[in-house]
Amino acid sequence: MVAGETSGDLLASRLLSGLRPHLPDAALHGIGGPKMAEYGFESFWPMDKLAVNGLFEVLAHYRELKGIQIALRDRLLREKPDVFIGVxxxxxxxxxxxxxxHAGIPTVHFIGPSIWAWRGGRIKKIKRSGSHMLVVFPFEEAIYHQAGIPATYVGHPLAQVIPMVPDVAAARQALALPVDARVVAIMPGSRMSELKxxxxxxxxxxxxLAQRDPGLRFIAPMVGEKQRRLFMELITEAGLQDVQIQLIDGQSHTAMAAADAVxxxxxxxxxxxxLYKKPMVIAYKMMGATYQIMRHLSYQSWIGLPNILAREFLVPELIQHAATPEALAEALWKQLDDVPHQIMLRERFTAMHHTLLRDTANESAQVVLKIIEQRARK
Structure with a gap:
């Protein structure tokens, strides 16, 4: 298996939770993170080596990434595993x-790329890979089938992990936050480039926002020590070190559950x-050249998954030059202050949660087991 970042580690661990009981003695290895390790997974390289995004950012790390890919390929070609799962x-x-x-090793890909949002030509590359796609959004299965690619909709694993009704009081207690405070979670990303x-x-x-309401509490989950260090360096360089933000080690889901807005x-x-049914503002900045290319490749109006699934702007999106502190603060204040909007979002997000809820761990594991059995019969 190969997972390339924190979200992939979580998604892969859900698949392993369904697979491990059927394969208690199987060797599980490749590239992954701590949640996969809970199921006995051995990672040959640190997972964060792959956590690079953006066209030009990837180019800067191309030699190292290619070297890891070739070394892993050669090892797997020697081992000939029963199945390879790319997450x-x-x-x-x-x-x-x-x-x-091409070497006869069956492959599965868990979480298809958003070909429905941009870079539609990528579906040809997927077809060449010969992988069975495990897709997490209901409309994706038909897209792959029309292209002649085997695919199974297994629901989104996060819909199983996240409770339908989050326990706000318990989350705040876990983070030592006042029950009656207004809490904003700040989540600039887990990758170093996203933080940058x-x-x-x-x-x-x-x-x-703190100037507008001094009683607001801010929390920011950090994936690891490197991310925490870069976060502090960046805000210090920008003269923002006096902003009172409670940094949390991991616990991103607890932070979401505790927040009034994100x-x-x-x-x-x-x-x-x-899935935590929270008002939010979605924002994103990247290298200018990368943005210009991706802007032209995009062929739908939304970039945020909640908006893509809803097919409308349920929550604001502020991208690149639009993502100024002033614009972000104004948009987030409206999310905090508009009670009818908050009620509407809870209803829409609850319906979205039900749509994505399947026994993902078991259904995805059954697909993998069937592929292993088919190989064994050959």
């Missing part, structure tokens, strides 16, 4: 899956916030 990380995994598949581009605007927005970088985290 998200499409730029790394699809090339690997294609080569393994989003942190200053996000914390600048927190400063403006300022979140676009990505899987925005869907997690929706």
């Amino acid at each position: 998200d990380a499409p730029d790394f995994n699809f090339g690997l899956e294609t080569q393994l598949n 581009y989003n942190t200053v605007s996000f914390v600048g927005a927190a400063k403006l 300022l979140v970088a676009s990505g899987t985290a925005s869907l997690e916030v929706a």
